Amino acid sequence: MDGCGGEKRALASELAQVQAMVRELEARMDQDLPAAARELCRELASSVDRSIRIARACGWDSPGSRNGSPRSDGAQHPGGGGGGGGNAQKGTPCVRTQVRVAAVQDMAPLDDGLSWRKYGQKDILGAMYPRAYFRCTHRNSQGCPATKHVQRADGDPLLYDVVYHGAHACAQAAHPAAEHLRRQLQPEGHADAEQSSPLAPEAECLQAGLEPVAPYSFAPAPGAGADFVGYFPLLSPTGLEWQLRSSYAAGGLGVGMDYEPHFEKFYTNATDPFQWEY
DNA sequence: ATGATTTGACCCCT
């Protein structure tokens, strides 16, 4: 491809290190060693950071380089595909996020804290797993246009592609997750126009993904204190909030997020619930 | 009884 042989080796090395650290992290969580796990998370963050820099040094993250996507066959960009009855999709912004979640029983893998109602599922050509379609529960009652598509990644059942369309216009819009998402959907400098035009044009689709890499952080749980245990809202760089319920205790959580290369993105570092060092 | 999920059919776009 290019003359980045050295970088490739360095990247491979870093990623191998990340993989080893993730395994170690799982072990520490199994052993209920939160302090050790946290320390490992910091190391993970550094390693992921180095990986990103290496990748960028080779220009692998340029928005134009769409090839080489490990899974781009599975979920494609809305607006590009068919979208028959889904004319509502037209002109709606989207944020695409891949969420890696270890198999945690009794926990919806992509519980983002908002309530969704599944309205369809479809086998996607070339994809190993079907794509599920969700719309906001309050679509009928409050006319909320928000939808999301969730698809399990080929070859890695723990990795999900999540594509959000539209911002919540329902009561949930006040929810932090919806709030953050909506902000991401706002074209820069047009925040004021939001009231008259809540939905950004499709051209802004990748907006969130093109913003500078930002670290994850854990937000204080709503009503912090009382129900904090087992509730870990994770604020992603895209502003999406994932509630990781009961996951630490279960020891089965592998939190990770990544983006397709053309989203110019990041990995996360994961689990310091209080502060993120970058 | 009510709300959520499943699933086949339909529509629209490429």
Place this chain on the structure above:
DNA sequence: AGGGGTCAAATCAT
């Protein structure tokens, strides 16, 4: 014509 997204009736769960 094929593929993706949505609709809506049937079914399931609470």
